[in-house]
Amino acid sequence: MSLEKTIIGNKRIVHILEKSYRLGKLSHAYLFDGPCHIGKKTLALGFCRLLLNDERENIIDNVDLIILGPDKDKKQISVEKVREMEKKISLFPYYSKYKVVIIEQAESMSKAAANAMLKTLEEPNKTTILILLVSNSKSLLPTIRSRCQVFKFLPVKKKILEQFLSDKIENKDRIKEIIELGGYKPGKIIELIENKQKIEEFKNDINRFVAVLDKSHFEKIQEAEIISKKEIDEILNLFNLYSFYYRNIILKNYKERKNDCDICEISKLKRNIDLLNNTRENISTKNINVKLAIEIFFLQV
Numbered sequence: 001m002s003l004e005k006t007i008i009g010n011k012r013i014v015h016i017l018e019k020s021y022r023l024g025k026l027s028h029a030y031l032f033d034g035p036c037h038i039g040k041k042t043l044a045l046g047f048c049r050l051l052l053n054d055e056r057e058n059i060i061d062n063v064d065l066i067i068l069g070p071d072k073d074k075k076q077i078s079v080e081k082v083r084e085m086e087k088k089i090s091l092f093p094y095y096s097k098y099k100v101v102i103i104e105q106a107e108s109m110s111k112a113a114a115n116a117m118l119k120t121l122e123e124p125n126k127t128t129i130l131i132l133l134v135s136n137s138k139s140l141l142p143t144i145r146s147r148c149q150v151f152k153f154l155p156v157k158k159k160i161l162e163q164f165l166s167d168k169i170e171n172k173d174r175i176k177e178i179i180e181l182g183g184y185k186p187g188k189i190i191e192l193i194e195n196k197q198k199i200e201e202f203k204n205d206i207n208r209f210v211a212v213l214d215k216s217h218f219e220k221i222q223e224a225e226i227i228s229k230k231e232i233d234e235i236l237n238l239f240n241l242y243s244f245y246y247r248n249i250i251l252k253n254y255k256e257r258k259n260d261c262d263i264c265e266i267s268k269l270k271r272n273i274d275l276l277n278n279t280r281e282n283i284s285t286k287n288i289n290v291k292l293a294i295e296i297f298f299l300q301v
Contacts (some may be wrong), residue, residue, distance in 0.1 A: 006046035007039035008164050008186040009156030014043065016151070021050050027149040028124035031106075033137040034153025036236070037187030044102050044131045051129060052096040064096045069104035075284075077105070086120055089128040100126045106132035106137035108284075109299070114141050121147040132287055136281070136286040155184050168193060183244055206245050210280035213301060228291035232283065235290065239280040246273045272301045 003014045024099055032040040044175040045059055068085055070077050085101060093099045109117060121144060122128070130148075137145055158179065161282050164186075166174045180191035181202050192198050212223045227235060233252075250269050282288055 003046045007043045008162050013151045029130040029148040030146035031132045031150045033134050037185035038153045040133045048100050064093045064099050066101045070108045077109045077113050082113045082116040101130045103132045107134045205241050224294040224298050
């Protein structure tokens with residue numbers, strides 16, 4: 001069983017994990033750090049297939065695998081969930097050598113949950129391996145990070161993505177469009193390939209955002225209210241598209257820059273990207289008023 005074809009890009013991490021498995025030098029805890037849709041969970045599940053000696057596609061049905069994450073209607077992983085996990089891993093594995101725990105959005109653990117997790121990491125069970133998935137490891141307690149083997153997932157190079165898509169799409173312009181709309185993230189790119197309607201939806205979302213930028217404060221507040229009623233994942237996807245729009249505008253400005261006014265425009269765009277990133281992080285990791293956060297963003301850009 002090989003991890004080589006599990007994810008697109010970040011092969012260095014794949015090789016290290018495979019080597020540690022072959023040599024029997026496994027860590028009790030791993031930290032997969034990187035943006036959403038980069039392949040963290042995909043690789044984590046592939047690694048579980050190795051650890052649990054289970055080649056089934058639907059490995060989440062394996063009784064020795066525990067997947068932990070925040071509830072859809074909540075933004076945090078509660079201490080109750082962590083304690084329930086601790087009870088499960090205190091038992092011996094049913095069929096495998098290990099029990100494996102995947103913790104999605106580990107940075108969303110409440111303070112009590114993080115402290116409980118720290119205790120688990122300080123007193124590791126020899127039959128348990130934990131894999132923490134985070135979008136920003138700096139949001140975790142330093143003491144948790146220090147007790148994990150950290151793998152930083154890097155953006156996938158354009159050439160690798162082009163090579164992956166060339167077997168599926170002949171039109172080079174289409175390939176470029178999908179890569180850019182997918183934000184160079186394999187997960188998003190695969191989603192766009194499998195659902196072509198998504199491409200048009202993404203374009204419409206960007207056009208709607210551009211239109212809102214020139215509207216009155218009142219109309220911006222109305223748009224913020226519409227967006228705030230969506231699921232958190234949908235809101236974060238919209239903010240990723242807004243980021244894509246700003247990046248493209250900056251690149252265009254750099255290519256066509258002729259005077260200092262263009263430099264001022266680029267500085268403004270960079271400021272807007274910072275506002276966007278801060279708002280996105282606050283929405284995804286903090287217990288804040290989502291509608292108010294989006295309103296403030298729209299009124300400042």
